[in-house]
Amino acid sequence: MERKKLKRWQIGQLVASVLIFVLIAFISSRLYxxxxxxxxxxxxxxxxxxxxxxxxxxxxxxxxxxxxxxxxxxxxxxxxxxxxxxxxxxxxxxxxxxxxxxxxxxxxxxxxxxxxxxxxxxxxxxxxxxxxxxxxxxxxxxxxxxxxxxxxxxxxxxxxxxxxxxxNIPIEQSINEAKERLEYTVLNAIKNVTVLTPKSVAFLEGWGGLERIETYDAAVSLSEMYEVGYLDLQEQVFSLVDTIQGPIFDAIIIAKPYQKISDKNKYIIDQYIMHGGKVLWLLDYIDVNMDSLSNSRTTTAMPLGRELNLDDMLFKYGVRINPNIIQDLQAAPIPVNTALAGAEPQFNPVPWVYFPVIIPSGNTPITRLVGKIRLEFPSTIDTIGTGTKIDKTIILTTSEYSRAVSTPSLVDLNIINQRPNPNAFKAYPLPVAVLLEGEFESLFKNRIVDEIAKNPIFRYREISKPTSMIVVSDGDIIKNYYSRLDQNKVPYPLGADKWFKDIYYNGNREFVLNAVNYLIGDYDLMKLRGRKLKLRLLDRGKVVKEQANWKIINVVFPPAIVIILGLLFSYFRHRKYTRA
Known part of the structure; x- marks a missing residue:
């Protein structure tokens, strides 16, 4: 009887254990x-x-x-x-x-x-x-x-x-970057598919400067989050502000204008800002012809600010872009023929002090975890007092081994043959990008006739709603290069070097996207995009060398453990019952 009870108890224990295991498996499959x-x-x-x-x-x-x-x-x-x-x-x-x-x-x-x-x-x-x-x-x-x-x-x-x-990019790196961006990518997709009226961004054009193909990568990247378009104001008063609903676009980008912006167009942009519109200013204040360097090895850097007609506008908002050109020892390379005269040309990368490489400090949400940024012929920016309270934050600076040179000045390619004197460059980091936030005073305050100022159709404002803008002293920060294939232009990714395919400045795209996200208020996307995962790769040489050993271990070791445990169990059981 005792044996039967013991056997029933053992069977009951076994059934209960199986049921508990099945229940745990079922619950774990339902719960995550x-x-x-x-x-x-x-x-x-x-x-x-x-x-x-x-x-x-x-x-x-x-x-x-x-x-x-x-x-x-x-x-x-x-x-x-x-x-x-x-x-x-x-x-x-x-x-x-x-x-x-x-x-x-x-x-x-x-x-x-x-x-x-x-x-x-x-x-x-x-x-x-x-x-x-x-x-x-x-x-x-x-x-x-x-x-x-x-x-x-x-x-x-x-x-x-x-x-x-x-x-040139290993598949492991592409996979890791995709995993880094995964939550950001999926969250952004959820936002886009669930929002009926997506936010919008417009590139303003009509003043020369960058071609659409040169902002292609930025436009495509932004289009993953927003509706993106190009707009020529053509001095149409209501191009940016609707008479009833206010700003038509959530943000506008003014990328490297080269010709004069008329007072009428400035008024349109000004009133867009007064109604709470956000602006990303990407401005070249110096004109340098790089093609001249390939022919004569010298060219002249000429100030461009007055021709743009933006000095008074930026001054009113709290910044001044100076008519100078920055040289920085922390610089991107350009190809230079280092062969002797008469020999076959041999081009090697040589740092070009006029192309600073910015390493963002990460002290602001816009620059947090942003990679290296390549600039071309930037100028310094000063912040100045304003009639209203404006918070001014410097968000990008050059390295401490940089200096500003007044223009007009000679740009000589032969500078690469001279050993730079660090003491001549040892100044302090120079600001090249500024974030402005607050209530801005209109450039046209006390300049508009009453017929317009008091007409409700025009919705004229002298003080803005709380808003923000970012000013960068280099329009090329957003420029992607392109190649020609037959009659077609094929854009490079933003940040890809024009001459060296293995050099990539991922900070250019990251900065532009972060800047627009910040202006529009999509702070969560910025945080997710800045996520970095450590890429822990296997040593492929070691894998090839030792894979046979590890295969043997994986095949032999587990059954060996089971056999040893079985023998030990049998030994101790035999020993126990022999004594009994």
Whole structure:
């Protein structure tokens, strides 16, 4: 009897253990939780993201195109996406749904091609993987992309940045950058798909300066968050301010004007600011012809400020861009022929003091975790007193080994052959970008006739609503270079060097995006974009050298442990019952 009871008790214990295990497995499959012990908190969702997820009114559905036979690097990216979406679903279980699909699932090559073409038409960029086999080179397409749907709206998102197809960038780096940007990318997509009236940004044009192809990358990057367009004011009074609703655009960008801005257009911009509009001023106050250097090795830096007709306007708002040119020992290189006379040309990178490389301090939200920024012929900026209280914050400065040279002045390429004297440059960091916040006084105060000032149609204001603007003394900070392919212009990513393909200044794009985010008030996007993850790569040489040993260990060691434990258990059991 005792044995039967003991046996029933043991069976009951076994059944109870199995039931408990099944119950725990079921609960764990329904509940999602995690403890983030990583140094960079890569698995912790930002509070602002969490708040956005909680406020969702309806279901957001994600279709992720990372499924199937993926390379190991993309498996990591898929795992990161799955982890993030699971985290979102834990916050709002009824509002987040997702599905992972394989765009290469169809065995028929023709059907697969149709699927690829459809995805590419929607703006999703494939990553091409080329593998050499005995039959030749095989191409495989992976789409690191997703589609976000909300009610009747749908948008398509690329997880890789615009420069990820650069062959000089390792796939590991592209994957890591995608993981760094992942929460930012997905949150931005959620905001775009759930907001009925997206915020808008306009590039003002009509005064020469940068071509549209030269602001292409910035415009495309901004279009992932806002509606972006180009506008020529043409002295139309209501170009920027609606007579009823106020500013038509949430922010405007004035990028490197080269010709005079008329007083009428200044009035339009001024009243846009008075009604709370935000402005990103990217201005060149010095004109230098780089083409002359390639021919004669010398050119002249000429002041351009008076021709732009903006001095009085900027002065009124609290800044002055000086008619000088900065030289900095912390500089970007240009290609210089270092071969002897008569020999075959040999171009090598040589630092060019007129192209400062700015390393942002990170003391402001705009520059936090922003990478290196490349400038071209910038000038210094002074802050000055104003009739109203304006908070002025210097957000970008040169290195401490820099100096300002008055213009007109000679720009001589032969300066690269001279060893620079650090003592001649040892001044102090020079300001090149300033943030202005507050209530601005109109440039046209006491200058407008009563017929306009008192006419409600014009909505004239002498003191602005609380607003902000950013002034940068270099219009090229937003410029991307481009190459020519037949008759077409192909833009480079913003920050890619014109001459050296392995040099990339990612801070240019980051700064422009952060500046616009800050002006418009999208502070949560800035924080997420600045997220950095440490790239912990395996030593590939060591992997190849020791992979056989580790395979043997992984195959032999686990069963060996089980066998040893079984023998020990059998030994002690035998010993116990032998004594008994």
């Amino acid at each position: 939780f995690r403890i983030d012990l990583t140094e960079d908190k890569r698995f912790t969702i930002n509070p602002s993201t969490e708040e956005t997820i909680k406020k969702l009114e309806d279901v957001v559905f994600f279709k992720v195109y990372l499924e199937g036979d993926l390379p190991s690097d993309f498996v990591e990216l898929k795992r990161a996406v799955l982890d993030l979406l699971n985290g979102f679903r834990a916050i709002a279980p009824m509002k987040i749904e997702f599905d992972f699909v394989n765009p290469s699932e169809d065995p028929d090559p023709g059907n697969r091609r149709l699927v690829y073409e459809d995805l590419m038409r929607k703006g999703m960029r494939p990553y091409t993987i080329r593998t050499e086999t005995k039959d030749g080179v095989v191409q495989k397409y992976v789409f690191p992309s997703l589609t976000v749907s909300y009610r009747e709206r749908q948008i398509h998102v690329n997880l890789f940045s615009n420069n990820s197809d650069n062959p």
